[in-house]
Structure formats: C-alpha cells, structure tokens
Amino acid sequence: MTLFRNKLALFGTVLIGFLVVIALLAPLLAPYDPSEIDLSSRLTGPSREHLLGTDQLGRDVFSRMLYGARISLSVGFVAVGISVLIGIFLGSIAGYFGGRLDTLIMRFVDVMLCFPTLFLILAIIAILGPNIFNVMVVIGITSWMGVARFIRAEILSLKEQEFILAARAIGASPFRIIVRHLIPNGITPVLVSATLGIAGAILTESVLSFLGIGVQPPRVSWGSILIEGKSVLDVAWWLMLFPGLAILVTVLAYNLLGEGLRDLLDPRLRDQI
Amino acid sequence: MKRYLLKQLLARIPLLIGITLISFMVIHLAPGKPTQLQTEMNPKVSYEAIQRLEKLYGLDQPLYVQYWRWLSRLVRFDFGISFQDNRLVLDKIVERIPITLFLSFLSLIIVFLVALPIGVISAVRHNSLLDKTLTVLVFIGFAAPGFWVALLLMQLFSVKLGWLPVSGIRSFGTEHFSLMEQVVDVGKHVVLPVFVATSGSLAGISRYMRGSMLNVIRQDYIRTARAKGLPEGLVIYKHALRNALLPIVTILGLSLPGLLGGAVISETIFGIPGLGRLFFEGVMARDYPLVMGGLVMGAVLTLLGNLLADVAYGLVDPRIRILGEERPAG
C-alpha cells in the first residue's frame, strides 16, 4: 500500500470514501425530504432546524446537498466510465491492428480534438434533451480521446514484446490478446487520467448547470443548488457557499488521488516515493 | 523544411473538410430553427412570415445542398451572413478578436510566469512541505468552479469594498481621461476575469513543468554535471531548466486555439464582449453560419497549433528529426 504513504493521496482517498458513504446513506442522514416545499420558511439562514439554511422554495439545503452528492459523484463515475470504455475500445483496436484502421481511428481522434467540447455538449444535449443521464453520456463521449491515445501508445510498445508474440504463436485470438494481455499492462496511465477525468466531469456538470442544461428538477446536483443561489448571493450566501465548497473539496480530493497514483505508477518516479 | 510544412498543411485539408461536415450535421440535427429566436413567439408574426424567413435563409433546401452552398462560399472566404442580425459572420468574429486575444494573452503570460517557477520549485524540492503546499494550492485553484470564484470575488471586491468595477471593460465618461488613467481603468476591469482564468490553469502547466523537470534531473548528464562538482544552482538553472522547458514549447503551440476560444462563463459574468459568448449565443440561436464560422476558425487554429507544436518541438529538440530528410539547424 505504497499509495498511502503519500499523505495527500491518502487524504484524497479518505475524503472520497467519506463522500461516497454520505451519498449512499443520504436517505438516512437527511433530516428532511429534499423536495419538500415550505414557502413559509424560504431563504432562512443556517440554524438548528436547517443546518445549511433553506432555498427559495423553503427546502432544506443540507438535505439537498446530501442528495446532490449522489448526482454529482455519479456524474463523475459514469461519465468517466463511458469515456474510458470508448477510449480503450478504439485505442486498442487502433494500436493492435494498425494500418488503415489505425489511421482512420486516429484521424477521428484528431477531428474530435478539433471540436470545442462545449459546442459538442450543447449540440448533443439539444438533440438528446437535457437530463442527467444525457449529461453523463455527453461528457463521456466528448472526453475519451486522451484515453484512446494512451492505450494505443501503450499497445504499440507492448505488442512486439515476447509474451505477446508467444501468445500469438499459440493461436490466441486478437480479442483475447487485447483483453487478457495488452489492456491490463497498459492500464496504468488510464487509471491516472480517469481519476483526473472524474474531477473534470464534476466541474463540467456545474458549468452545464450554470448554462441551464444540467439536471432536471426534482433531481438536485451541487451545481444546480449553486446556480439557484447565484441570483440571491447578497441575501442568501449559504446557497452558493456550501455547494461551491463541496465541489471544490471533491475535485481537489480526486486530483490529489490522481497525482498520488501518477507518482506511484510512473516507473521512473517509483523509487522516489 | 518548406516542403515539409506545405505537405503537412495540405495533409490537413481533408481533415478540415471532415470537421466541417460533421459540425454541419451536428448543428443541423439539433432541434430548433434559427427563425424561432428571431420571431420570439410573437403572435403578430404570421405563419406566412415564418415560411418566408425560412426560404430567405435557404432552410427549405435539403441539408446536402445547404452544406454544398456553404462550402463553396467558404472557399472564397465568404462565411455568410449571421441569421441573428444579418451582419457578415466575418465582421462579427473579427470585431471581437482584439479583446479576446488581449485577455487570453495576458492570462497565458501570467499563467506561465507563475506556473513555471512553481513547477521548478516543486521538482527541485520534490516531496518537501513546500512542494506539497504548492501542489494543494494550485489544485485548489483548479478545483474551484470558475464562475463561483468570479461571483464571490465580485461580491467582495466590487460590491462590498468598491475597489473594482463590476462588469464591462471600461467605464463610461473616460474618453477625455489621460492615457495613463484609461490604462488604469481598463486594468481595474480585467483584474478579476484574468485572475479567474489564471487560477484555473495554473495546475496544468505547473504539474507539467514539475514532471518535466523531475524527468530531466534524473538524466545522466545532470548526474554528471553534479558529479563534476558544479554548483547545484548552476546545474538546476542552466542545464536542467533549459532541457525541461523543451516540452513546454509543445504546450504553447497547443494553447493557440484556446487563445481565441474565449471563455463563455467569464465573459457572461463580467460582461466582456469576447468570442466565447458570441459562439455560445450562436449555438443557442441556431445561427448556423456564425457557429460554422467559429468552428472553422477553431479547427484551423487547432490544426495550425498542432503543426506549430510539432515543428517547434523538432526545432528545439535535435533528437527529433523531421521526416528524416533534413535536420533542422540547432
């Protein structure tokens, strides 16, 4: 467990673990129904009844934050899961088979990299309609290119190595070689980029909320709570402060974990840790 | 070298066409028509009037016809006319370039000025308390949502303290001010937008620099230099730094398209007339010619940036040879 000798990475891991537990236990921990409207107590500050205050419809911000954690965290996992799958699939095909297929796929990667991500996201959301699953999918399909490049490069350098040649010699299918031998050996940089990708996806979700194409009520994400607080910042600071901090801390945790992983997995740096 | 460049440029043209084709399809697939926003659900707008608008814009034609028309105009550098206000797309883009470039260059310079030293220090003092503190700081900058920081800072510095203006790029009634006063006025307007842009990008560059520097420090020639008994400062700053900066050149090339990309969020909050906002509103209004114009510009810059990065890398790193034909001098 060398990773945990890196204190920052340890801190990140513990924090993420804590947030995941909170998100899972949200229904048990939340003092109120997160969509229960109480117009008589709208925009009240943090108090004993409402730990983090209430929003414009008098809903309990603390409860909404707990439920929001579920959405915000899953956006990260799902979006990155999608991008890693696409990236591994295309990257390994390109790297293993090479030739025309490789050229074609890598050209496609170039094309994708030329698009401003925001444009793609806006256009695709407009086609699919705004809801949280589409947001996850869209972030996923606009961010797989890095993974594809990593995997391809790794496979290119691995595929002429003896154990692969040996596997091929005993008649293993390309699928088997890719899945059993190449991907497991090339996965390390992907792990790092995926961890950082989760952080990026959480931030992207908040930007999409800012642009008004994030989650749909009654679902809440930290991003959507934050945006609702934007117009009332001078009278209800708690609406913006807490979700903003939550995003900051979570993204930070993922980044520290990612950096720790990078140091751990980078063979050139390994002896230094 | 010239032949190489030309060849590379030509090779990228099909790519460019591919990009425009995909963009054209994506934006036309998105539901909604440009006539919608223009007529804004105004009951006085008759059914016939909308049909007429669509015909005028050629929207009644099949998609491939529209694309062909667009492409054949593009060859003559005619980007068409914006659906939103009937102005030339090129004019709309060009008038926003100066302010966008100004802000992004300023941010880029500051990012490099701050991030490179951070990266070097982090590498030299690898795993020290200082390294860790700097790491956490730059990551906080990255992790805080930009618009959140922007609004909080605006609330503090512009509203509560009254030190900075809220939005725009200059005050009204400053036309007769002295040059110095005008510079200060503009400066005050751009402090927050530049800060927000900078704080988010520090992490990337400084981490990259750190990694690059760590890489170099472990190389044999640095060990040799140390072994020769050269002073540590000289080793680090003369030998190691120079080589560690090489990959950073690539990053510079890759930030080229970003320079003109603008930042929708920051421009929206601070009321800055930049390109990011223009294209965002274009997408929202289904202003096809404007969006396509922006995408072509972005794609060309990205391709050029990639090319430049390749070439620059080849120029500064003698180990990389271009096509094996020529070895660039230096």
Place this chain on the structure above:
Amino acid sequence: MQHPPLPNSAPFFFLKPLQILFFSLFFLSGCGGADLPEEKQFSADPIPVTGDRFITGSIAEPKNLIPILASDGASATIVGQVFNGLVKYDANIELTGDLAERWEVSEDGLEITFHLRKNVRWHDGYPFTSEDVLFTYQKLIDPKVPTPYSGDFERVKDVEIVDSHTVKVTYKEPFSPGLASWGMAVMPKHLLENEDLTNTPFSRNPIGTGPYRFKEWKTAQYVELEVNPDYFEGRPYIDGYLDRVIPDQSTLFLELRVEGVDSLNLTPLQYQRQTGSPFFKETYQRFRYPSFSYAYIGYNLADPRFKDLRVRKALTMGLNRQAIIDGILFGLGRESTGPFVPTSWAYNPKVSPLPYDPDEAKRLLAEAGWEDHDGDGWLDKEGERFEFTLITNQGNEQRKMIAELAQRQWEKLGIRVKIWIIEWTAFISQFIDQKKFEAFILGWGLGRDPDLYDIWHSSKTRAGEFNFIQYHNEAVDQLIEEGRRTFDQEKRKAIYHRLHWMIYEDQPCTFLYVPDALPIFHARFKGIELAPLGVGHNFIKWYVPKHQQKYLTQ
C-alpha cells in the same frame, strides 16, 4: 398579442428577450405604487434642466435597429427612442397622434385618413412626408423583407398618398385593431429606398424622427443615443441614453448596486428582499403596477385526458395559485381569471377564479374515471396511470419554481408529474410548435387592443401559430371574429366581457397570475410619472437637477 414597437410609449426595461412574454412592451397600471426615496421628490428644483445621461442595462444585445425587422425586446426599446409611429398610446392608454396630428375613420370602418404633422424632420434634416409612410407600408408587405410584423398590414387593401402630409389607408374588410397597428415606426424613404433592408448599414446606424438620435453602437457593450434638440414634442431634458449589454442577470443586479446602471426591472425577490436597505431607499425610487401580461399552464387539448373539462378543472383547483403569488411572486401580482388583465377595458370583473380545493379536485377526477384502482398511490383509468410531463423554457427562475410547486401539489392528487426544462429554441420548435407536449408553463405579454384572434381562434393552430393548445370552441370563434369587425366601443366591450367568461368556463389552461411590473430608477431622475400606461410614457420630461447630475455630456 405583442404589438409592434410603439415609439415613445415603450418603456425601456426589459429583463430578457424571453421574458417579452411576461413583460410586454407596454406596462399598464390601474392602481400602482411608488417607493420614492426618502429625500422628498418634488420640493427641490422645480424647474427642469437639461443635462446628464440615463444608463440602463439589458441582458441581450439589440439585433437590428430597422423598425420593421426589430423583433427582440432590446432592439424594440432602442427603436422606440429613435423612431415614431403615426399613432401611439398616451398615458391613459388612449390612442393619440404621434407623427399623425389627427385621423378620421370612415363610417363603414374601411378607410382611415391620417393627417401628418408638418415640420417634422428626420435626424439628418430631411423633411418627413407621406412618402415615408407609403414606403414603410410597402416594405412591410414586401415578400422579400423578412419582417415579422406583416400580419396586420396584409388586411390593408391600399395605401394612398393624398398630398404631401395626408395618407389614406383602405382595408379589405372592417378591422378594428387596424388603427393601433399604425403605431409601427415609420422609416425614412430617402435613406432606404435603394437599400436592401436585409443588408444595410442602417440596421446599425438608424436615422429616425424620435426624441433621441443614434450615436454609437459598440458590439456587446452598449448602444448610445444622444438628445434630438429639434424633437417635435420639445427637447428632452436628459442629454444621453445608454443601453448597456450585461448578459448575466446577477451581474446586472450588482451593477445596480454599484450604480453602474440607473434602472432595472426588478424580480419580485429583488423588490421584496434585495432592495429594501437604507442604501437602496436613498439612492433609488421603486415603482409597482400590474403588468399587461399573464402566466398560465397550458394543456394539450388534443390529448384525450385533457379533453375532459373535469380533468382541467381539477388540475386548476388542485393547484394553490394564491400560494404561487404569495410564495414565488412575494405577493407582487394577482390571480388571473382569463385572457385579459384587470386593467384592460375588456376584463370582466364578474369572472371569479376557481377556488383552491383539492378535495373537490379529487372528486372531479374520480368522476372522470381517474381513481387509484390498483392501490399504488397514483390515479389510474383503464389500467393507465395518470402521468404527464410539464415543460417550460430554461432561463426563467419563476417558471421553474412554479413547475416544482405544481409537481408537488398534483402529486398529492395522485397525479405523477415529470418536469423538463428545455432551452428556448428547442422548446418552441420541437415541443410547442410540433404540439409534442402534454402540459407547459408560459406567459403572454398582451397588446393594448383586446383582439383574441391570434391566440384563441381555432384556425390558428398551424406550426408556428399561437393557438398551440388547440383550443376550439365555435361560439368563441364567432365572437372573436365579431369583435374584430366592431368599432363601437360599448359593443366591443360587451363582446370581450362575454369572451372572457366563456374562455374561463372552458378552462383551456390554468390561468395563474398577472405579475406586477417592478421598475426601479435612480433617485436623481425627477419627473417620473406613474400613469395607467406605466412609467416610461413621459421620458422626455424626466430631468436631473443640476447639482445631482452625474455624467458630463457634451
């Protein structure tokens, strides 16, 4: 029922182009109120003086300053300051002459003769004549000009120049809303006759006859106007008019806080919670009066579930509309009872809103066959659960909150509601125009003329037309047509009172509320007058006392 931009009478306070639906060009008041700054308003400086500049802000940038092409709120506002129509509404919402001195309507209602003001000059010094009126009309009906305002003018048979300052308009059939349509701003023939209106520098450099002349347009920053010293109604006191483009709602409000803009249309929340501090009370003056608009929840009347009047009634009665007004509008509005607002002469005060009565709503639903047969907590009928999607456009906080409240309250009736908030262009073209919706929240900004043809007549249901809820009632259709043919005010009033009642009885949608208009102005502006039309009508009479002037001009 949005009218073309009527010069001068148009106040300049827009929130967003989208909210043109909520806040129409013309604000109206019956009973209104003003929060004047503590410093007494009328004592100092009894004699108005010239000088200073008025700075307002809008979220969207104007798109096109050619009057007949200006369809967005921001453009219409500027056009209103630079141009004039033949007629306009005065402070008491009576039609009065603008560029026309007077007019006559023939006995049969088919002919209107306008007598134009003499000695009116365009901002470039060229005299204004009948030619300009004819030219504007020709452009309005020119198929090559993409104007959204051709509708009313397609009923015109002929426009004829009698002499240099007399114009005669002949209609194909009697058309009572016709006169008001001549509030359309008149364009200068001498500058535009050889121009292609879709591609002319005039669209960013307009020349009109209005109280302010165009000075400069800095894209995405501001549009600046300067006073027209030769204005035919007298020189306005305020020297400059500046419309800043500030694309973010919250930033716009912060600009107000630091006095970067002089006026804003407040949201109910800003009015009630954010502008009550001593600073605001000293620095600003707030106004409040009912707007000429209403918000509603529309149902797809082609959907068998919503075809049933009992279901629509139940949905209305199961929704606490007063709670929406109290909770979301902070009390700054009143319940809507139909297609007219209380301050219109067409409004029938005898129509009273359906009470909030969830039990009665449940009874009505049961009567219509909707009961919880399978015991899962949701109503069902013939094995199908009562479940629908409520959509609204993105960017409107109030509508989003209404949706969340409605979702909650209808859930208690046993109806499952999903919410979809969709970006404007997709919302209109994909859902509203295609009639691919079950229920939606929108609002209408109303014109001054009560004609209901475009929104409620059963012939107006094609894609892009406005009876998208597909309301169909023969008797209503006939009355609407009769209202358009009738010129006698008392007869028209009777027709519209009856229409108001009939439409509310049908409950084609859930009428929610008529919001208040809540403009705020910097306290240094004096002479602001709240009238039935609103506050912008006498803008040329506003002034700033010398010692309070803030901006140096000229």
